[in-house]
Amino acid sequence: MTSPGPDQRIRHHVYSALARGAHAPTAASLAATLGVPVGAARDSLERLHAARALVLDARTREVRMASPFSNISTAYRVEGQGSSWNANCAWDALAIVRLLHLQDARIIDDGGHGRERRVLTVVDGDLVERDGVISSPRPAWRWWEDIVFT
Amino acid sequence: MLLFRSEEAAGAWASAGEPMAAFMTLDQCWRLSRNWYEGRLDVEYERRPVDHFQALLGAAGLTGDAWSLSPPHLK
Numbered sequence: 001m002t003s004p005g006p007d008q009r010i011r012h013h014v015y016s017a018l019a020r021g022a023h024a025p026t027a028a029s030l031a032a033t034l035g036v037p038v039g040a041a042r043d044s045l046e047r048l049h050a051a052r053a054l055v056l057d058a059r060t061r062e063v064r065m066a067s068p069f070s071n072i073s074t075a076y077r078v079e080g081q082g083s084s085w086n087a088n089c090a091w092d093a094l095a096i097v098r099l100l101h102l103q104d105a106r107i108i109d110d111g112g113h114g115r116e117r118r119v120l121t122v123v124d125g126d127l128v129e130r131d132g133v134i135s136s137p138r139p140a141w142r143w144w145e146d147i148v149f150t
Numbered sequence: 151m152l153l154f155r156s157e158e159a160a161g162a163w164a165s166a167g168e169p170m171a172a173f174m175t176l177d178q179c180w181r182l183s184r185n186w187y188e189g190r191l192d193v194e195y196e197r198r199p200v201d202h203f204q205a206l207l208g209a210a211g212l213t214g215d216a217w218s219l220s221p222p223h224l225k
Contacts, residue, residue, distance in 0.1 A: 089151035120176075132153055135170040139216045139217075140219050
């Protein structure tokens with residue numbers, strides 16, 4: 001088995017931090033952890049962004065999304081096992097529960113802008129509330145035209 | 151992607167803007183979520199081909215042009 005390349009290692013560090021409920025490491029932090037120049041860490045992040053393995057903030061070029069996790073606060077978050085995670089959207093909130101195999105959790109939709117606040121619960125690994133729909137603002141083949149909006 | 155009580159509630163919310171392209175039920179989303187991000191936490195993870203994700207959508211009952219990951223006119 002070959003050892004993971006630099007891009008794989010950086011992607012894994014980002015996902016590991018977010019899965020722990022922490023913020024994604026910055027390029028500078030990744031460089032220090034992996035013992036590489038900051039420029040090399042930034043180049044890796046840009047390649048991962050281009051490959052849609054994660055999404056960088058348009059201005060700072062630091063990690064904005066590593067789906068299903070969000071590195072910034074959003075309307076959606078998941079609480080469970082004494083930790084919490086930001087999700088990019090309603091779908092990703094459910095996906096965080098699945099990815100982390102949370103047996104008991106709360107999925108909080110803060111609502112806002114005219115939408116009601118809701119809290120969904122997961123008990124014994126199963127979603128309790130099933131009444132509701134999740135909207136897709138554009139067809140699936142256009143999701144990546146603006147994945148932050150989607 | 152936002153959560154609403156119903157398609158009607160979503161329509162009312164979006165009435166001032168662009169209409170939603172599609173909806174999935176919470177039940178469908180829960181099923182879809184089970185495998186969509188499978189393997190993402192593994193260091194060796196490699197992005198799966200589009201066909202893999204299209205099959206997951208289909209297995210959740212999400213079919214038709216609105217759920218096509220490839221532009222319908224190119225299929």
